[in-house]
Amino acid sequence: MDEVKVALYGVGAVGSLIAKSLLEKKGVKIVGAIDAAKEKVGKDLGEVLGLNRKIGITISSDVDVVLSKTKPDIAIHATSSYLKDTYPQIVSIVKHGVNVISTCEELSYPYYSEPKIAKELDRLAKKHDVTVLGTGINPGFLMDTLVITLTAACQKIEKIEAARVMDAATRRLPFQRKIGAGLTVEEFKQKIEKREITGHVGLEQSIAMIAAALAWKLDEIRIDPVEPVIAKEPAESEFIKVDAGKVAGLRQTARGIRKGKEVIVLDFQAYIGAKEEYDAITITGVPTIKQRIQPCVHGDAGTVAIIVNSIPKVLKASAGLLTMKDLPVPSAVTEDMRKYI
Ligand SMILES: NC(=O)c1ccc[n+]([C@@H]2O[C@H](COP(=O)([O-])OP(=O)(O)OC[C@H]3O[C@@H](n4cnc5c(N)ncnc54)[C@H](OP(=O)(O)O)[C@@H]3O)[C@@H](O)[C@H]2O)c1
Structure with a gap:
């Protein structure tokens, strides 16, 4: 099986930590990076992460170009806490037939507070045969x-x-x-x-x-x-x-x-x-x-872990808007990621 191809959507504090963790993992590779911040767009991901090397991935603000060129298996989305901001961003990923894991807090269980949005996202995810998950350390793990x-x-x-x-x-x-x-x-x-x-x-x-x-x-x-x-x-x-x-x-x-x-x-x-x-x-x-x-549990380190460890489970899950309670028992990915798929 080929390496799992990941696109980053949001290379801020948490997105950067996730990127560094992915770069150290076997069986997974970052193929694209999207961010709106002017100071990041056009730069090599390695430079934005503060590494002393180029990675060969230029950060772009154009989600359609990145996703259609790189055809990732999954996008890791980390831009905002609120569904009003993230909903259109997540839709733009789903429409490319790409699975999504997002750190958006309100996406971790939107069925109660935003039932209409949840239903529509679920419908769209099923239509495009992808899985969408909102998770993190909290919400996403420790208190739920x-x-x-x-x-x-x-x-x-x-x-x-x-x-x-x-x-x-x-x-x-x-x-x-x-x-x-x-x-x-x-x-x-x-x-x-x-x-x-x-x-x-x-x-x-x-x-x-x-x-x-x-x-x-x-x-x-x-x-x-x-x-x-x-x-x-x-x-x-x-x-x-x-x-x-x-x-x-x-x-x-x-x-x-x-x-x-x-x-x-x-x-x-x-x-x-x-x-x-x-x-x-x-x-x-x-x-x-x-x-x-x-x-x-340390918030940032724990969030990075939950996001990265959820990748194989999301890739194997049925299509739709899922929450952590719908996935199998959470566990760590310490070996080549392909072993878990
Ligand atoms: N569930 C959890 O346990 C958990 C844990 C940690 C973090 N989070 C949440 O995850 C989110 C990200 O955290 P963070 O600390 O990494 O935030 P951050 O440092 O502000 O990074 C967000 C990045 O996304 C970019 N961005 C914003 N809107 C965008 C858009 N429409 N398209 C492309 N890029 C966009 C931002 O650019 P600009 O700077 O130009 O806006 C910034 O570079 C936050 O809402 C945070 O609360 C959740």
């Missing part, structure tokens, strides 16, 4: 797929709680800015009002995916307002100093309500100076299951 997998050992379930606490000092500067680290509380509130800080995108999708897997009909999904986490003592990252009393990051919770009761509660916290970092899941039921991963 992993939770769903753990429920397999339960006979009865009363409540599901998942928490992710991460020290934002270990993450990239854009992420630290995105969570408001270093701002005053007033500045944080203003940025929330202007939607310059949006909180974590994906809690609603994770709850909807868990509920769908369990065939639980929810009354509603409540997303609490984003709250600032105020530093009790000074904290700092490589880039940002947070004085005591200033914002170190944010916290957001979301609740799935069923028959008037909270049955799924997700709690996301990211701030500079978090002393304990963890991913914790508690399923209260028969039996009760408590799982704790400490420190929490």
Whole structure:
């Protein structure tokens, strides 16, 4: 079998990490790269990735030209969190008969919040005989797929709680800015009002995916307002100093309500100076299951892994818009990728 041919759509922070990971893997090759950023278009991918060598792939802003020339098996799409932005981009890939894995958070389970878009994407994917998947570390794994997998050992379930606490000092500067680290509380509130800080995108999708897997009909999904986490003592990252009393990051919770009761509660916290970092899941039921991963899984490294590891599963999947709960048990691709197809 030939190597798996991959096109990159979005060579930003995450797309670049995915590209580097793919370049190290056997059985897979990057055949094209698309990005809108002026400073990247026309440059060799190796240069944009900061490698000391050319790869022979010029970044283009023209998706049609790249996909029709290179005929990839799959496109790895990493441009935006919101379906309103990514929907036309994903359609433009699907129309070329190319499978898609996207990091778009709202695509991880669009059937609840965007049922019309989900239905149309599913229809288009089936028409062009391709699979479309939205995934990542969160949403995509830690607060949904992993939770769903753990429920397999339960006979009865009363409540599901998942928490992710991460020290934002270990993450990239854009992420630290995105969570408001270093701002005053007033500045944080203003940025929330202007939607310059949006909180974590994906809690609603994770709850909807868990509920769908369990065939639980929810009354509603409540997303609490984003709250600032105020530093009790000074904290700092490589880039940002947070004085005591200033914002170190944010916290957001979301609740799935069923028959008037909270049955799924997700709690996301990211701030500079978090002393304990963890991913914790508690399923209260028969039996009760408590799982704790400490420190929490690194967001960027984990996202790259989930995306790359999903490639063979997506290539083997049936056509349509799928979510992580529809694919086989997730697992790592450590050998030549062709061995998994
Ligand atoms: N599910 C998860 O667990 C997970 C994990 C990590 C990241 N994500 C999401 O994945 C997305 C990408 O993350 P990132 O950190 O790599 O973002 P980023 O650094 O902003 O990179 C996005 C890249 O895509 C380009 N782009 C934007 N619109 C485009 C278009 N229409 N056509 C072609 N290229 C376009 C951007 O160019 P410009 O700079 O010119 O706009 C930029 O180069 C984000 O929404 C992020 O939240 C999800």
